[in-house]
Amino acid sequence: MVVTSSGSAGRLLGMSTFSPNAGAVLEDLLTVGSGLDMVDREVTAAEVGAAPQDCGDLVVAVVRDGLRLPYTDPGVAALRPGDRLIAIHRVGATAGGALRDTGANRCEPVRTRPVRPAIQQNCYGPSRTPRPTG
Numbered sequence: 761m762v763v764t765s766s767g768s769a770g771r772l773l774g775m776s777t778f779s780p781n782a783g784a785v786l787e788d789l790l791t792v793g794s795g796l797d798m799v800d801r802e803v804t805a806a807e808v809g810a811a812p813q814d815c816g817d818l819v820v821a822v823v824r825d826g827l828r829l830p831y832t833d834p835g836v837a838a839l840r841p842g843d844r845l846i847a848i849h850r851v852g853a854t855a856g857g858a859l860r861d862t863g864a865n866r867c868e869p870v871r872t873r874p875v876r877p878a879i880q881q882n883c884y885g886p887s888r889t890p891r892p893t894g
Contacts, residue, residue: 789848797851803843810839817847 772790776783788795799817812819812831822829822836823844829836836843 794851797849799845799847799849801845801847801849803839803841803845805841807839807845808841811837812839812845815839815845815847817845817849819845819847821846 768790772783772786775786785796789798800823801817807815812822819831821831822833822839823846824836824840824842828846839845
């Protein structure tokens with residue numbers, strides 16, 4: 761597979777225009793080594809027999825016998841030895857410290873300042889965008 765940077769940048773820009781938060785998460789996924797990373801890893805012994813949703817990482821696909829299956833596929837309801845997981849893994853502090861790693865691949869929310877909508881005027885009329893309170 762070939763990924764062109766201009767195509768990726770255009771999709772990220774489009775996503776960020778309609779959903780700034782989703783765009784920020786995608787940008788975090790594209791920045792390897794901090795925040796959230798997409799990983800391809802083998803199932804651990806402790807995960808064998810469990811559902812993909814029960815793993816410490818956020819599993820989005822399972823590779824079994826060379827076939828990539830979505831985590832919701834009934835055929836991967838119980839993980840097997842030799843399965844590979846395509847998952848989102850937390851590797852460091854996220855950009856506002858919104859999650860704290862509590863060990864064993866588990867994260868818990870950290871209290872952050874509440875966000876309230878603020879009305880801004882643009883060339884298309886008023887729009888609502890989140891702005892931190894305080």
